[in-house]
Amino acid sequence: MMIDTRMSALAALAGLAACSQPVPPETPPPAIQAQRASPPVTAAPETRRAYFGELHLHTGYSFDAYALMGSRADPDAAYRFGRGEAVTYLGDTVRRSRPLDFMAVTDHSEYLGSFMRIDKEPQGGLAQSKGGKLMASNPLAAALGQLVSVLSGDEPTSAAMDDAMASAWKYEVDTANRYNQPGKFTTFVAYEWTTMQEGKYNLHRNVIFADEGPAAPFTATDSRRPEDLWDFLDAQRAMGIEGLAIPHNSNASGGLMFDWKKSDGRPIDEAYAQQRALNEPLVEVYQHKGQSETSPLLSPEDDFADFERSEALLTGGKGEVNGSFTRQALGRGLVLEKKLGANPFAFGFVGSSDFHNGLSDSAESAYAGNGLNSTDPQVNLPDKAFARQILSQKVDPTGAGAPAANMNRPTDPEALRHTAALLNWSSAGLTGVWAEENTRPAIYAALRRRETFATSGTQLRLRMFGGWNLPGGMMQQAGWVARAYRMGVPMGADLPLRREGNPAPTLLLEAAKDPIGANLDRLQVIKIWLDGEDYKEKVFDVVWSSERQRDPRTGKVPAVKNTVDLATAKYENSVGATMLRALWQDPEFDPAVPAVYYARALEIPTPRWPTLLAVARGLPLPEGIAPTLQERGISSPIWYTPGKGS
Structure with missing residues (x-):
């Protein structure tokens, strides 16, 4: 297994761009009784009904949400908002348009919770380290790469950050378990493994666990190769910890997500195809940074292919469509199966938000193209001056005017009210599953057998x-x-x-x-x-x-x-x-x-x-x-x- 250094991983992550809005820390609600255990699913398959959920959401525990977007939301607020409760948001009381059935917070595992630790413990070991002081004084500079040089020569910072990450992971797991209510609202232990090849090509995966999660997540600082992530999932499965990975934003992968080659440049072989199919049975096709089903450049005879296009790389520049879209991958999978006897791209479809403010809502009216990500249109719609700024942008979905060139990244939480995303970015997507009941075993089984459908945000039912x-x-x-x-x-x-x-x-x-x-x-x-x-x-x-x-x-x-x-x-x-x-x-x-x-x-x-x-x-x-x-x-x-x- 190839192990990358902490420093190279941060450099690879430095180009991430997304939109979010800060949320101040909130007082946690009274403890919710943990109800994690659910009996095995025994109902007949015809009793399955459609449930809708979110499998890709970030809070301030993600380094980019905190430092690049100014988010201060935590998973507790995210789950409460997702299940339909009102939450305090920059002084406003906001509520989701309708509750979700299931949900996973997928904070970036890399440097998980480190910035939040400095907020909560200003006199702690991380805050007082050389790197911690940089993070506190200039979060944006730290997240964009200056921390690399600090970490390379400052072991105390590294040790303190490891401790912060371990504590944050425990909190993420405990919070998911605390909010899991079988039959009412299902939550999953999850995170995002975040690798950017050459610092610009998106190969991110959301990792969802069936029940209990691992002792620690496998991060891009451990390895930036997807094959090593699958090795980790295989090893966890052998210990009884079942999980799967979901690629997303293949539209911004520069053709690498569904390439003919492995990450080492060698052609895909049967072992690779089998391991990928086992560990990645699903792929995300709809989210707010564009759809990944197909492009008019690949499907010119499809009258509906020109939909919510964002084909630029997330860090700027024109993207490569070949190898970046799921319909083409299904075709490539047929070619590879004939040659190898195994299909690496035999996946089902899901949709999500990838919002970075901790609040997930997929209604078209709940997105306004600004740093808020989810907006309550009755409460915190952008004012007229900022709306004019949002609506005056000029964009080209094929690459000109890429996100990095069109976004401000202020770290002041209040300033995120005035941060514009691209006009061709979208409202959130949703995952639909056909399951016997709203429990972890039933919904995870539906994900694993691919009895799923993805929507662009609507709750239409499709089977x-x-x-x-x-x-x-x-x-x-x-x-x-x-x-x-x-x-x-x-x-x-x-x-x-x-x-x-x-x-x-x-x-x-x-x-x-x-x-x-x-x-x-x-x-x-x-x-x-x-x-x-x-x-x-x-x-x-x-x-x-x-x-x-x-x-x-x-x-x-x-x-x-x-x-x-x-x-x-x-x-x-x-x-x-x-x-x-x-x-x-x-x-x-x-x-x-x-x-x-x-x-x-x-x-x-x-x-x-x-x-x-x-x-x-x-x-x-x-x-x-x-x-x-x-x-x-x-x-x-x-x-x-x-x-x-x-």
Whole structure:
């Protein structure tokens, strides 16, 4: 295993850029009874329902949230906000738009809690060390690299920081366990492993544990190689501590996240493919720094690929799209499985926020493109002067005007009210899981088997089953879900073994609108299949709302009516459907060709956050940015491999 020095890891992390808002320390609430133990899940699979959660959130215990963004929130406040309680936020009382079902705080493991330790213990060993004094006097300079030279020649600072990190990890674990309430609100022990190759290419992973976490997290100061993180997870699993890693922001990975090569530059081999598939069964596709499903540069025939694009590197400069998006990775996985017998990119989908103020809300109205990240639109929406600053930015999602060049990074918490993010950054995403109950065992099992879906923030419900000889009309019959589990497989699985004479596989698709959100436009199937030594993709419109007819020339369904009134930032649910269902059979199926399928549900157009902000503050709409969007969700895939099946 390659072990990096503490100093090189900090240098690699110095280019991180994100938005957040400081939160002052709060008095902890009365102790919550720990209810960690849950009985094994024994309910039938047809009892599974959709639960929504957050698996990527930072507080002031993350070095960048504290030093670069000025956040002072702690995990205690994060969990209380996530489960729907009101919290004090820069003197305001704010509340999430609706509670989450499950949640994980994923503070960066590197230098975990060190800055907060100096706040809490100004006379302590870390605060009085050479490095601690630098951190206290100039947090921004320390986080951006000056601490490297201090640590290289100051062992007392290093020892004191190790102690601070150990204490912070214990607090993170204890807080997650304290707020876990089976049946009501599930929390997971978690952290983020944070490596930036060459100081600019994002290869971050969120690490989620099924129950108890390890004695200490594996950090990028231990190693910056993903393979070493997987070795750590394998070793923990052998000791009975189960966990998984979730890559995120592959859109900013410079093509490295889903490269053909390992981190040492050698081609991917079977052992690598098997280890990655075991330890990374999921990937994050929606979050506030852009989506990672696909790009118009990779999917030019996909009319909906141009969505919430942020294809620049997080530290500035134009990003490489090849190797950076999940749809392409699914295709590369088919190529590699044919060659190696194992697929390293056999993942399901999740969505999250990656907010750095400790407060997670995915509503479009709860994001305003500023350092607040989550905003309560009834309480702390940016004032008119700052809103004008936010809305006057010029950005290019392909690389020009990258985040590092467009963000101020003041360390004064109050100043973060006036820190602007990019106009093409997004509101938060969400993870949906199909689970028997709201407990750690049930939700973690859903994550592990990939029965998950990702949304761009909406709480639409999406599910998909696949099988052979599924009878037409079965979705109109009572008990069809139980029958689908018996006769086929849910999303995240391999199709059952195909027998001779079976026709093309059948997919059962269902999408239900967010109960307080927009109606649905359409349901699609995205198919990726092996084509020689490469792959191809195609988007199928399967079922859609209203009386639109498929264009006989192009085969595409026309756009749904846009009901958004840009003068008022309101829309009407006078178009679209509350539910869409379909039984779809692949019309181009070849039993000799491996393929992978996933579903995508689209809502009707609704106002995007810059439009909501402009109207709320009586300002012109910004130029060069879409005033509306179609929120969406995608299901985890179902795979077909000749001669193989579940």
